[in-house]
Amino acid sequence: MSSDAVDARPEVLVEIRGLCFRRGERVIFEDLDLDIRRGTVTAVMGPSGTGKTTLLKLITGQLHPDAGTIRVAGQEVTRLNTAALFRLRQRMGMLFQSGALLTDLSVFDNVAYPLREHTNLSASMVRKLVLLKLEAVGLRGARDLMPAELSGGMARRVALARAIALDPMMILYDEPFTGQDPISMGMLMALIRQLNDASGLTSILVSHDVRETASIADYLYVIFEGRVVARGTPDALAADQSAWVRQFMDGLPDGPVHFHYPAPALAEDLLTRRAR
């Protein structure tokens, strides 16, 4: 860990420059620049299908960009070998959209998994840590349940406990609020903020719940069609009058962002004599 402690630019934990990424013909990112400052909660927002999940997978090295650089804690993710990447990932927690719990292990064993895998802690120490993490997400009582017995929202919280098990330097949240009732949503928001500030974490939050996200984030990025279309503090974006920002922040159905996947005009499409 000692070599990792010295980062090139300490105030920026994640630095993305000129990122390009394609899925077949479809361009997902085109020359994207983005900074995540250390110790902040940074939200990345954008309509469904713009590539928010893809962005998280690029940052964690699960996908490789076609061009551009992604530096995390001073290390170029695209150039790391598997061992170095795994070492870096031990310091990042990721909360998947679906939870991604191991279905054949209980809640307790799921949270204990990274501890047993990457540390030599004694069984009683592992137990203490697991119970503390589960307590933090309010699910200490659910330790003996299997993932199939959890609701979607509970599974997400267990996954959060697992993501913070190794006390990472950074957590990436993929849509943490979907499927949460208002109470657990409020709890989760408070938890994300509290984890971030109390443990000196850096958080990246991907979401399209504009209001909730804006209320806990320090900094917002809005991406659309492969680019950053707006950035700034929540207050700055709330005051921004550009059409992009207004449409997204106010949830207007029409504006520069269209609801439809790219397609030829409807009339033209209906008149074409083709089987599909």
Place this chain on the structure above:
Amino acid sequence: MLDPLARLGRRVLEALERLGRGHLLLLAILLGLGEVLRRPRLLWEQMFNIGVLSLLIVGVSGLFVGMVLALQGYYVLSQFGAAESLGVMVTASLVRELGPVVTALLVAGRAGSALTAEIGLMKATEQLSGLEMMAVDPVRRILVPRFLGGVLSMPLLAAIFSAVGVLGGYFVGVGLLGVDEGAYWSQMQAKIDFDEDLVNGMLKSLAFGVVVTWIALFQGYDTVPTSEGVSRSTTRSVVQAALVVLGLDFVLTALMFGD
């Protein structure tokens, strides 16, 4: 005119790509085999899942195949007055051919399909990505123990299949058809060769273990991560494994017994 040709070309290319990915996966699995030394418990679990849980179907099938072999064999052999060679015939057929092949087909249907569905669902529900994010290599942690479990279980299951089959042949041949008991066992002892018959049968079965498990794991790992994708991979796993086993059996038989 060019359209079907282009489609054909694309399908061939896709198949070749898949073949390449399959071999890369096999290489990764082989390179990771050391993992089971560090965590032998994972291997025992998989040998239980793949081997022990297939015991019943393998045993029952072996019994019936052995009994049918005795019925059919007796019919042919008795026409030449050679009914006391029934034991040799039943045993040779089982050990050289039917034991390894039928066991491989049964394992592909029972354990192979389960492996494919399990791995495919783990992929579809992001469990494999989740492991990677926890800095755990899913190939080493999930695939390697299953691979080794399948490869090691196969010859053991085939041996059990053949042994039960020989007993089935005995019940029918000696018990029902009145073949001399002493002849059934002593001719078997005299004519069945350790190297030629038993070892070659085991080698076959080991080879089948490799291909059946490899195909099952690859189909799961390479699945399209949707419920439809998983169901298609599961079917493909069983069909491909069956075809490859039968084809490979011909090649191995020609190499081993073909002179």
